[in-house]
Amino acid sequence: MKSLSFFSLAALTVAGHAIASPASDNADTHFRAIGSGDVQVLMRGYQDNAQLQWVGGPLDGSYLGKDAIRGVWEKFTGSQGNLTVMVENVQESSNPKGSTVTANLLFVGKMPIKVRYALVYRDNLLVSETWQIDPKLSISAAPVAKTAAY
Numbered sequence: 001m002k003s004l005s006f007f008s009l010a011a012l013t014v015a016g017h018a019i020a021s022p023a024s025d026n027a028d029t030h031f032r033a034i035g036s037g038d039v040q041v042l043m044r045g046y047q048d049n050a051q052l053q054w055v056g057g058p059l060d061g062s063y064l065g066k067d068a069i070r071g072v073w074e075k076f077t078g079s080q081g082n083l084t085v086m087v088e089n090v091q092e093s094s095n096p097k098g099s100t101v102t103a104n105l106l107f108v109g110k111m112p113i114k115v116r117y118a119l120v121y122r123d124n125l126l127v128s129e130t131w132q133i134d135p136k137l138s139i140s141a142a143p144v145a146k147t148a149a150y
Helices: 022-036 039-044 066-080
Strands: 002-005 012-014 017-019 046-055 061-064 084-095 098-108 112-122 125-133 145-148
Touching: 022 039, 022 066, 022 084, 022 098, 022 112, 039 046, 039 066, 046 066, 061 066
Parallel strands: 046 125
Antiparallel strands: 002 145, 012 017, 046 061, 084 098, 098 112, 112 125
C-alpha cells in the first residue's frame, strides 16, 4: 500500500446528485499513480496504441504506443520521486463512444509542475493523453492527506 497526499477529484454533479463515472475514477487512479510513481498502475490504463502528447519541459514530445509511454513515465517518476498532487477544475464530457476528462493539476516534489491535463477514454482505457505544462496556471487547491491502495 502506498500513501500520498492527494486532493480528491470532485464528484460530478448532475441535477444535484453526485455521481462517479468510470472515466473520472480512471483519471483519479491515473493522477494518484503519477504522484506515487507507480508506473505499473499507470500502464494498466492505456490501450496498446495510445498516444501521449507531452508539451513543454525536458520530456516534450509525442509518444505512440505503450512501450514509448512507459519509457516516458519511467524517466519522469525516476527523476521526480513521490509527488504531492493537487487537482482542481475537473470536467468530464461523455457519450456512448467515449469520455474526455480535463483538469488542472499541480505536482509538487523536487519542484512544482503546473499541468493542464486532458485524458480521452474509449472502452474505459486511455487512447489519448495531453500533459501541457503551464507555468501560469492558477491552482488554489490544497492537498488533503489520503491513503491510496493499488
